[in-house]
Amino acid sequence: MLETVPQQITRLDQIGRPVSKFVFLAIGLGAALVLFSSAFLTSFIISIVCFAFAAALATRGLMLNYPHPSLGWCNVVTLLRVALVAFLIGAIFDPVISVWVTFVVATIAFALDGADGWLARRDGMTSFFGSSFDMETDAALGAVLALGLLIQGNVGLEILVLGCMRYLFVAGSLFVPALRGDLPESYRRKAICVVQIVALIILLCPLTPVSFLMPISIIAAALLVWSFAVDTLWLLRPSV
Numbered sequence: 749m750l751e752t753v754p755q756q757i758t759r760l761d762q763i764g765r766p767v768s769k770f771v772f773l774a775i776g777l778g779a780a781l782v783l784f785s786s787a788f789l790t791s792f793i794i795s796i797v798c799f800a801f802a803a804a805l806a807t808r809g810l811m812l813n814y815p816h817p818s819l820g821w822c823n824v825v826t827l828l829r830v831a832l833v834a835f836l837i838g839a840i841f842d843p844v845i846s847v848w849v850t851f852v853v854a855t856i857a858f859a860l861d862g863a864d865g866w867l868a869r870r871d872g873m874t875s876f877f878g879s880s881f882d883m884e885t886d887a888a889l890g891a892v893l894a895l896g897l898l899i900q901g902n903v904g905l906e907i908l909v910l911g912c913m914r915y916l917f918v919a920g921s922l923f924v925p926a927l928r929g930d931l932p933e934s935y936r937r938k939a940i941c942v943v944q945i946v947a948l949i950i951l952l953c954p955l956t957p958v959s960f961l962m963p964i965s966i967i968a969a970a971l972l973v974w975s976f977a978v979d980t981l982w983l984l985r986p987s988v
Contacts, residue, residue, distance in 0.1 A: 766819040767810050773824060774803040777831045785835050788842075788849055795838030802830050802888075806881055813877050820873035825864040826881050832857040833889050840896035850896065851952050857889055858945050886941060887914045893948040902961050903951060909969035910944055913976050920980075929983045940975040943968055 781799055785792035806827065832853050839850045864882055868874045894911025897903050921927035931937075947968035950956055956964075 769819045781831050789838045791838045791841045795834045798837045799834035809877050822864045822868035822873050829857050829860050829885050836892045847954050854949050897951050903965045906969045907965050913972050926983050944972050
């Protein structure tokens with residue numbers, strides 16, 4: 749049944765509140781990112797452009813697919829994480845940035861990962877948008893850290909596995925429709941995701957011995973490939 753005009757107006761009013769708050773928050777975080785990144789980065793414009801692009805995509809997703817009348821602290825935390833990832837994108841192109849700065853920012857971005865999910869469950873604000881927003885932020889963090897480590901030159905090409913597996917999987921789904929199916933909840937998948945980011949942060953840490961870098965990257969990459977292989981085989985299983 750088609751929605752009546754009053755119902756449509758109510759829907760627009762409800763979605764307008766979280767969207768307007770999200771936009772204002774993005775503007776505020778963008779301004780803070782300008783101040784913070786310009787203090788550390790010569791390439792801070794890259795960070796600002798990346799944050800603006802990510803915030804615009806997230807705003808579109810919020811407008812199209814958000815069921816709650818309020819924004820929720822969970823999405824505030826995730827947008828903060830996006831700003832931190834944007835800073836890291838600028839950092840990997842900066843020749844003079846201290847590795848300690850990138851290590852601390854990456855650690856904070858990872859630590860906040862658990863906070864947004866916990867807040868969403870606590871406040872009853874879980875949504876497809878929120879989970880997708882969180883997942884894409886995790887994927888971007890992994891990709892940025894992997895690329896930064898590759899540029900440093902202390903690890904081999906296997907580090908790209910830790911940063912690009914999700915994007916390879918998505919690319920594969922464009923050609924294999926079965927890969928677009930829904931996967932069941934999996935603690936294995938969540939645990940491997942944590943291992944992936946923790947490994948990248950350990951590899952980034954200036955105190956990690958050089959001799960440990962290659963074994964850590966290879967073991968973490970192998971676990972991630974195994975996890976994606978399990979999910980791929982599950983999606984490709986013959987239907988009964």
